[in-house]
Amino acid sequence: MRPSIKEILAMKPEEKSRTVSGWVRTRRDSKNVCFFELSDGSCLKNLQVIVDKEKYNPEALLSKLTTGAGVEVDGILVESPGQNQPVELQAAEIRLLGEAPADSYPLQKKRHSFEFLREIAHLRPRTNALGAVTRVRSAASYAVHKFYQERGFFYIHTPIISASDCEGAGEMFQVTTLDLNNIPKEDGKVDYSKDFFGKQASLTVSGQLEAEIYAMSHSNVYTFGPTFRAENSNTARHLAEFWMIEPEMAFCNLDGDMDVAEDFIKYVIKYVLENCAEDMDLFNKFIEKGIVESLRSVVDSDFHRVTYTEAVRELEKNTGSFEFKPSWGADLQSEHEKFLTEKVFGGPVIVTDYPKEIKAFYMKMNDDGKTVRAMDVLVPRLGEIIGGSQREDSLDRLTARLEEMNLDKKDYWWYLDLRRYGSVPHAGFGLGFERLIQYLTGMQNIRDVIPFPRTVHSAEF
RNA sequence: UCCCCUGUAGCUCAGCUGGUAGAGCGGGUGACUGUUAAUCACUAGGUCGGCAGUUCGAGUCUGUCCGGGGGAGCCA
Numbered sequence: 018m019r020p021s022i023k024e025i026l027a028m029k030p031e032e033k034s035r036t037v038s039g040w041v042r043t044r045r046d047s048k049n050v051c052f053f054e055l056s057d058g059s060c061l062k063n064l065q066v067i068v069d070k071e072k073y074n075p076e077a078l079l080s081k082l083t084t085g086a087g088v089e090v091d092g093i094l095v096e097s098p099g100q101n102q103p104v105e106l107q108a109a110e111i112r113l114l115g116e117a118p119a120d121s122y123p124l125q126k127k128r129h130s131f132e133f134l135r136e137i138a139h140l141r142p143r144t145n146a147l148g149a150v151t152r153v154r155s156a157a158s159y160a161v162h163k164f165y166q167e168r169g170f171f172y173i174h175t176p177i178i179s180a181s182d183c184e185g186a187g188e189m190f191q192v193t194t195l196d197l198n199n200i201p202k203e204d205g206k207v208d209y210s211k212d213f214f215g216k217q218a219s220l221t222v223s224g225q226l227e228a229e230i231y232a233m234s235h236s237n238v239y240t241f242g243p244t245f246r247a248e249n250s251n252t253a254r255h256l257a258e259f260w261m262i263e264p265e266m267a268f269c270n271l272d273g274d275m276d277v278a279e280d281f282i283k284y285v286i287k288y289v290l291e292n293c294a295e296d297m298d299l300f301n302k303f304i305e306k307g308i309v310e311s312l313r314s315v316v317d318s319d320f321h322r323v324t325y326t327e328a329v330r331e332l333e334k335n336t337g338s339f340e341f342k343p344s345w346g347a348d349l350q351s352e353h354e355k356f357l358t359e360k361v362f363g364g365p366v367i368v369t370d371y372p373k374e375i376k377a378f379y380m381k382m383n384d385d386g387k388t389v390r391a392m393d394v395l396v397p398r399l400g401e402i403i404g405g406s407q408r409e410d411s412l413d414r415l416t417a418r419l420e421e422m423n424l425d426k427k428d429y430w431w432y433l434d435l436r437r438y439g440s441v442p443h444a445g446f447g448l449g450f451e452r453l454i455q456y457l458t459g460m461q462n463i464r465d466v467i468p469f470p471r472t473v474h475s476a477e478f
Numbered sequence: 479u480c481c482c483c484u485g486u487a488g489c490u491c492a493g494c495u496g497g498u499a500g501a502g503c504g505g506g507u508g509a510c511u512g513u514u515a516a517u518c519a520c521u522a523g524g525u526c527g528g529c530a531g532u533u534c535g536a537g538u539c540u541g542u543c544c545g546g547g548g549g550a551g552c553c554a
Contacts, residue, residue, distance in 0.1 A: 047517095050512055051513090052512075123489085125488075135546095250551075250553075255553070351550075400553095403554075462547095
């Protein structure tokens with residue numbers, strides 16, 4: 018393989034000729050020289066190529082070196098007299114591989130709005146910002162695996178298609194091979210015995226319950242895969258298809274859960290700051306001023322930890338600044354979460370021990386009988402980035418909770434078996450990967466941190 | 479799903495109380511000490527989101543549909 022532009026930019030000037038390939042980002046022309054910059058996506062910076070027209074002047078070809086064109090250049094890497102780059106390529110021969118006619122190519126050498134770029138998601142990774150997001154997302158993915166693998170966690174592939182009917186974490190996308198124009202029915206209801214799986218099936222909304230199975234055999238496990246929610250939500254932080262990381266730890270209580278969550282977020286931040294410095298600099302300058310400094314301080318300080326009850330008490334001191342009055346028993350509003358992270362604590366906050374009524378059936382009950390061992394990690398700008406809990410490991414209490422919430426025990430037979438055989442304390446959480454990328458980059462809309470966003474009424478590309 | 483804002487040139491927008499359209503950038507052409515958001519000059523681009531209505535006259539007012547954005551809820 019030919020060296021990437023990232024590698025070439027780190028090289029010293031050399032005598033022999035080399036070949037560089039990439040796409041033209043910008044061109045500047047004057048009488049005797051022509052400059053154009055090449056990108057191959059390997060880094061934010063471009064390689065400047067200079068054509069000395071007195072030595073080499075393929076006029077017809079130069080006019081086609083417009084933004085977006087794919088080219089191959091033979092030349093010598095020389096020291097650059099310019100200010101912005103240590104080296105540049107002195108072109109000896111240029112081959113146009115694929116032109117990009119300037120009168121129709123949508124990307125121009127100017128700033129574009131993210132809204133516009135979303136409409137051309139097939140071309141937007143060629144821009145500086147989206148290109149940087151792409152590299153940061155890749156680095157963060159690697160850091161996720163690295164963090165868990167270094168700690169002896171096993172990566173579990175939980176199913177994408179779920180027929181277990183007990184996830185209940187949100188509206189689900191149904192998966193079917195039935196002919197929707199001619200649905201088989203029995204007693205007026207859909208006859209799912211005729212469907213592919215012989216029962217109703219959906220895309221997963223969480224891998225947690227299956228991850229718990231493996232936590233009960235391999236102690237520490239994690240999942241990292243796509244997740245689907247058919248909610249009709251229309252915000253800058255929701256997707257119908259998103260990626261979620263869900264660790265699950267046996268012999269672990271809520272405190273251990275919080276420790277892992279905090280270490281995990283800090284680890285990924287640190288990894289990205291160290292390995293994507295150039296891209297982070299772009300976000301720091303143009304997307305969210307000061308983000309690098311604020312992320313650094315997050316790495317160097319402890320997350321604040323408060324109980325739900327304490328948080329509500331804190332909010333009640335400032336009732337005046339809210340549209341919705343905080344009150345014990347009600348879920349925290351977005352404005353409350355923002356207030357806690359941005360005004361009260363000025364950084365990430367972990368809120369624990371929520372009222373059982375506003376949390377899922379599987380969370381471990383506290384001795385007070387009113388609250389559960391839940392925790393949400395809230396961060397500035399975004400709000401909730403992690404939701405987790407210690408799981409109820411008592412068969413009796415879990416059964417009682419199912420009954421209280423009118424859920425059918427039969428649907429949870431294998432989940433209850435985990436409490437019937439060798440049940441031990443365990444805990445875990447779910448982290449929305451795109452929200453983490455938003456947090457890292459400062460990108461305001463979640464649709465711009467995933468290559469192909471799926472949202473209500475939108476599944477283009 | 480609810481509330482608010484918005485839809486004018488390829489892009490980002492201006493267009494006051496109704497009189498059939500402008501800028502910057504981008505494109506093209508030319509000029510130009512090696513430029514780097516290059517610079518300078520000239521130039522071509524628009525059934526003003528769709529439909530219907532009020533009016534002598536609608537980009538501008540009304541209704542409606544479609545698209546986009548922000549906030550809320552649901553959550554990760």
